[in-house]
Amino acid sequence: MPDPVPLALTLGDPAGIGPELALAAWLQRDRHSLQPFFVCGGRRVLEEAAAHCGLKLAIAAIDDPSATDAQFDAALPVLEGKDGHYGPGSPSEAGATIARASLEQGTRLAQDGRAGAVITGPVSKAQLAATGFTFPGQTEFLADAAGRGPDDVAMMIAGPSLRTVPLTIHVALAEVPARLTTGLIVSRARIVAAALERDFGLTRPRLAIAGLNPHAGENGTFGDEEARIIAPAIAALEADGLSVTGPHPADALFAPRARTTYDAALCMYHDQALVPVKALDFDQGVNVTLGLPFIRTAPDHGTAFAIAGKGIADPGATIAALKMAGEMAARRG
Numbered sequence: 001m002p003d004p005v006p007l008a009l010t011l012g013d014p015a016g017i018g019p020e021l022a023l024a025a026w027l028q029r030d031r032h033s034l035q036p037f038f039v040c041g042g043r044r045v046l047e048e049a050a051a052h053c054g055l056k057l058a059i060a061a062i063d064d065p066s067a068t069d070a071q072f073d074a075a076l077p078v079l080e081g082k083d084g085h086y087g088p089g090s091p092s093e094a095g096a097t098i099a100r101a102s103l104e105q106g107t108r109l110a111q112d113g114r115a116g117a118v119i120t121g122p123v124s125k126a127q128l129a130a131t132g133f134t135f136p137g138q139t140e141f142l143a144d145a146a147g148r149g150p151d152d153v154a155m156m157i158a159g160p161s162l163r164t165v166p167l168t169i170h171v172a173l174a175e176v177p178a179r180l181t182t183g184l185i186v187s188r189a190r191i192v193a194a195a196l197e198r199d200f201g202l203t204r205p206r207l208a209i210a211g212l213n214p215h216a217g218e219n220g221t222f223g224d225e226e227a228r229i230i231a232p233a234i235a236a237l238e239a240d241g242l243s244v245t246g247p248h249p250a251d252a253l254f255a256p257r258a259r260t261t262y263d264a265a266l267c268m269y270h271d272q273a274l275v276p277v278k279a280l281d282f283d284q285g286v287n288v289t290l291g292l293p294f295i296r297t298a299p300d301h302g303t304a305f306a307i308a309g310k311g312i313a314d315p316g317a318t319i320a321a322l323k324m325a326g327e328m329a330a331r332r333g
C-alpha cells in the first residue's frame with residue numbers, strides 16, 4: 001500500500017488565527033492521528049507566530065510536497081511559497097495577498113494530485129476582495145479553478161451531530177427567494193447524495209429539505225415557495241429513487257429526534273444551514289466542498305481577528321478538517 005499523498009494546508013490570513021491553528025494541529029498530530037500535511041508558504045509567518053504564541057516546534061522548509069513525510073514526525077513542513085510577516089489582529093492587503101497565494105498554491109497542488117486534498121485556512125472575504133479577488137468566497141474560487149459553475153458544487157458544513165448544505169450561500173437575504181429554483185434544489189441534492197455515498201460511506205443517504213418560510217409556509221399562509229419550488233424538487237428527486245423528505249419547518253428540523261431521521265439537511269440560505277451546526281459543533285465543524293474533482297475541506301470558522309495571537313483559539317475545527325480530508329482521501333484510494 002503506497003503512502004498516502006500528503007495534504008496541503010493553506011495559511012489563511014496571516015492576521016487571523018489560521019497560522020496558530022496550523023502550528024497547534026501539527027503539535028497535536030499524534031493525538032489525532034493526522035495524516036502528514038504541509039503548509040503552503042508563509043514559513044516566516046509561522047515562525048513569527050510560534051515565537052509570538054510561545055510555541056516550541058521545528059519548522060522545515062520543503063521544496064516539494066513529496067518531502068513532507070520525511071519531515072513530518074520532527075517538524076512542520078512548509079512548502080516554499082509567498083511569505084511575509086505575522087500580524088495578529090492587524091489585517092492588511094499584504095496579508096490578504098499572502099493568503100490568496102497560499103490558497104492558489106494549495107488548489108493547484110490538489111488539482112495536480114501532488115496533494116491528497118487542500119484544507120483551506122480562514123480568510124477574510126473583505127480583505128481578499130481588496131486584492132482584486134472577485135469571488136464571494138473560497139468555495140466559488142475552487143469551483144471556478146476546477147472548471148465548475150458555482151451551482152455545480154455544494155457547500156456542506158459537517159459536524160458530529162449534524163450535516164447541512166445551504167442552497168444559496170454568500171448572497172443578501174433579500175435575494176434568496178429569487179435565487180431558489182426547483183432545478184437548483186434537484187442538482188444540489190444529487191451532488192449531496194452522491195458525496196454522502198462516496199465520501200461518507202452511506203449506502204442509502206437520507207436527505208431532508210427545509211422550507212423557506214415559517215412553518216414551511218403553513219399550507220401557503222406564509223408564502224408559496226414550498227408548494228411552487230421545493231415540493232416539485234422533492235418529487236423529482238424521489239422519482240430518481242433518492243430518499244428525500246420535506247419541505248420541513250426549519251425550526252423543528254434540527255431537534256435531536258428529527259436529526260435521527262436524515263443524514264444531511266438541505267437549507268434555503270446560509271444562516272439557516274450554518275447556525276445549527278455552529279451552535280452544536282463549533283469546534284468540530286468542517287466546511288467541505290462537494291462536487292469538486294479534488295478534496296477540499298476547511299474549518300467552519302473565520303479569521304477571528306480579535307483573538308488572533310492570544311493563544312485562546314481552539315484548533316478543533318482545523319484538526320477535524322484535516323482528519324476529514326485524510327479519511328476522504330483514504331476512502332477514495
Ligand SMILES: NC(=O)c1ccc[n+]([C@@H]2O[C@H](COP(=O)([O-])OP(=O)(O)OC[C@H]3O[C@@H](n4cnc5c(N)ncnc54)[C@H](O)[C@@H]3O)[C@@H](O)[C@H]2O)c1
Nearest residue numbers: 121122123124125126298300301302303304307312313314
Ligand atoms: N472559512 C472561512 O474562510 C471563513 C468562515 C467564516 C468567516 N470568514 C471570514 O472571517 C472574518 C470574520 O468573520 P466572523 O467574525 O463572522 O466569523 P469568525 O468565525 O471569524 O468569528 C466568529 C466568532 O467565533 C470566534 N471564533 C472563531 N474561530 C474560533 C476558534 N477557532 N476558537 C475560538 N473562537 C473562535 C471569534 O472570536 C468570534 O467571536 C470575515 O472576514 C469573514 O469573511 C471566513
Ligand SMILES: N[C@H](C(=O)O)[C@H](O)COP(=O)(O)O
Nearest residue numbers: 137138139140287298300301
Ligand atoms: N460560509 C462559511 C462560514 O461561514 O463558515 C464560510 O464563509 C465559507 O467560506 P469559503 O467559501 O471561503 O470557504
